[in-house]
Amino acid sequence: MSDSLTIRRPDDWHLHLRDGAMMHAVLPETARHFARAIIMPNLVPPVVTGADAAAYRHRILAALPPEMSFQPLMTLYLTEDTDPDDLAAAHASGLITAVKLYPAGATTNSASGVANFDKVRAALERMAEIGLPLCVHGEVTAEDIDIFDREAVFIDRVLDPIRKATPGLRVIMEHITTSDAVDYVRTAGDDLAATITTHHLVINRNHILVGGIRPHYYCLPVAKRENHRLALLAAATSGETRFFLGTDSAPHPDTAKITPCGCAGCFTAPNTMSILAEVFEKANALDRLEGFTSLHGPNFYRLPVNTETITLTKGAPVTYPNTISVEDEQITVFDPEFPLHWSVTA
Ligand code: NCD
Ligand code: ZN
Numbered sequence: 001m002s003d004s005l006t007i008r009r010p011d012d013w014h015l016h017l018r019d020g021a022m023m024h025a026v027l028p029e030t031a032r033h034f035a036r037a038i039i040m041p042n043l044v045p046p047v048v049t050g051a052d053a054a055a056y057r058h059r060i061l062a063a064l065p066p067e068m069s070f071q072p073l074m075t076l077y078l079t080e081d082t083d084p085d086d087l088a089a090a091h092a093s094g095l096i097t098a099v100k101l102y103p104a105g106a107t108t109n110s111a112s113g114v115a116n117f118d119k120v121r122a123a124l125e126r127m128a129e130i131g132l133p134l135c136v137h138g139e140v141t142a143e144d145i146d147i148f149d150r151e152a153v154f155i156d157r158v159l160d161p162i163r164k165a166t167p168g169l170r171v172i173m174e175h176i177t178t179s180d181a182v183d184y185v186r187t188a189g190d191d192l193a194a195t196i197t198t199h200h201l202v203i204n205r206n207h208i209l210v211g212g213i214r215p216h217y218y219c220l221p222v223a224k225r226e227n228h229r230l231a232l233l234a235a236a237t238s239g240e241t242r243f244f245l246g247t248d249s250a251p252h253p254d255t256a257k258i259t260p261c262g263c264a265g266c267f268t269a270p271n272t273m274s275i276l277a278e279v280f281e282k283a284n285a286l287d288r289l290e291g292f293t294s295l296h297g298p299n300f301y302r303l304p305v306n307t308e309t310i311t312l313t314k315g316a317p318v319t320y321p322n323t324i325s326v327e328d329e330q331i332t333v334f335d336p337e338f339p340l341h342w343s344v345t346a
Contacts, residue, residue, distance in 0.1 A: 003314035005286060005342075009306040010273065010293035012037035013195050014135070014174050014246025016265070017060060017072070019043055024063045025326040026251050029269035031070035033344050035306045038135065038246065041077035041100055042109040048077050050090030057095070073097035073301075075135060079112050080119035084126040091132045097301065098133045098172070099123070103158070105141045106150075107220040108250070108264055113137075117162065124162065128169035133301065135172045138181065139221050148205070151221050152180040159184075163192065172300070175200065175248045177221040179231035185242050186235075193300040195246025196236045196292075199266040201279050202336045204229045215257045216332050219250065220264040236292055237285035244296035247272050253329035268334040271320045275334075277312050277342035311346040318343040 015030060015037040017023050030037055039060065041047035047056050053074040060072045075098045076087060082099075090096040101120075102113030114120050127134060139150035140157055163171060173181055173194040185194045199219065204226040208217040217223065235243045249272065250265025257263055268275070273293070280289045298305045317339040323330040 004311060005277065005289070006309050006311045007290035008294040009033075009035040009308045009310050010245065011035055011297050011306065012247050012249070012272075013172070013244055013297045013301075014038055014040065014197070014248045015269070016040045016042070016248070016250040018251060019056070019059065021327050022251060022331075023060065025324055025331070026249070026267070026269055027060065027063050027070070028065055028068060029324070030249065031064060031068040033273050033310060034070065035308065036071040036073050036303075038098060039072045039074055041075045042102065042107075044109055046077035046079075046109065046112050047075070048079055048082065048112070050076070050086050050093075050095055052076075053090060053096055075100045077102070077112065078114060078120055078123060078134075080114060080116060082120065082123050084123045087123060087132065088126055088130055091130055096132070097303075098135045099127060100135045100137070102137045103139065103141050103154070106137050106139045110137070117158065121165075124166045124169055128166050131170070131302075133170040133172060135174050138173050138176070147222055148224055151176070151178050155180060155184050163188070170300070172246075174246055175221060176232065177224050178228045182231045182235045186240070190242070193242045193244065193296075194235075195248075196232050196243055197246060197248040197266070198268045198272045198275050199223070199248075199334055200229065201233050201236055202229075202275065207337075215262045216266065216334065218257075218262060218264055219248070219266045222264075233279070233283060237280055237283040237288055239285075239288045239291055241291070241296045241299055243292065244300065245276070245293045251331045253326065254323070254332055255329060257332065266334045267331050270324070270333050271336075271340065273310070273312065273344050274318060274320070274340040274342050275336050277314075278336070278338065278340055281342070310344050312342045313345040314341050315343075317341055
């Protein structure tokens with residue numbers, strides 16, 4: 001087995017960069033290895049209009065260290081008041097790459113999300129018409145649905161009806177966590193794809209709860225049973241083009257994670273490529289890493305693949321800082337709890 005692997009520069013199809021000092025701290029962690037990323041719009045307040053996205057994109061590019069190159073692919077946060085003409089204009093100008101649907105209350109900063117799906121019909125139909133993809137946080141929020149069932153129920157109650165009612169709409173089911181989602185994506189037409197995070201390939205729900213509660217493994221959608229992790233791993237390493245990387249790297253200060261009501265999110269930007277190489281190697285699928293990180297995403301989004309490459313090298317275990325600092329706060333880096341032998345060396 002070779003100890004060096006050169007692949008096209010990867011892209012991250014689901015990333016939280018936040019804003020201000022936090023953004024300045026986390027952006028280089030992604031830009032170091034990734035050429036592009038789909039930028040989540042769940043700021044406070046959210047990125048809802050083309051003007052908001054233009055301003056946010058400008059702040060991201062201004063925060064980028066001059067020696068790095070990185071292209072933020074902007075998204076708009078779909079609300080019940082979204083104006084289809086604004087979406088269409090932002091798409092036509094090349095400003096936005098996708099629109100993000102959060103069911104109201106599903107996750108961090110999703111209060112402005114959609115409660116009544118009839119109210120976004122016109123926007124979805126317009127998106128289908130102009131070829132603007134929809135990124136979906138796939139969880140229902142009904143109080144009577146157990147949190148571990150929320151993704152599977154979302155497929156039946158929301159996603160499938162939306163797709164049937166909106167032919168031609170291209171949908172990315174983001175950060176899937178269940179074998180139900182894997183199966184659904186496999187049987188759907190080629191207008192549906194799914195992203196898989198780094199951490200959901202590594203942890204199951206025991207990591208969060210056994211031997212003490214571990215806030216740094218709490219994210220949404222919450223990690224499920226081991227059989228679901230194995231289904232995600234099989235999908236990610238299968239070479240099927242409908243599955244690709246969206247890290248959902250979601251930094252929160254430790255003070256917001258370690259508290260009686262801690263925030264959801266795992267911060268994986270610094271060590272994602274090392275972890276993925278380890279995971280794919282263990283699955284005997286290193287030759288499929290490039291498809292997952294660098295080819296399938298652009299293919300679905302109808303964007304060119306990157307021409308630059310990165311090289312990963314295998315050697316003695318590499319370590320990453322446990323935390324990175326933002327002003328007087330710390331952000332904990334995701335710990336896969338296994339040694340990492342691969343690192344990006346060029
Ligand atoms: C994300 C965040 O912190 O913004 N949290 C998470 O657990 N993934 C929101 C999201 O993508 O659900
Ligand atoms: Zn996310």
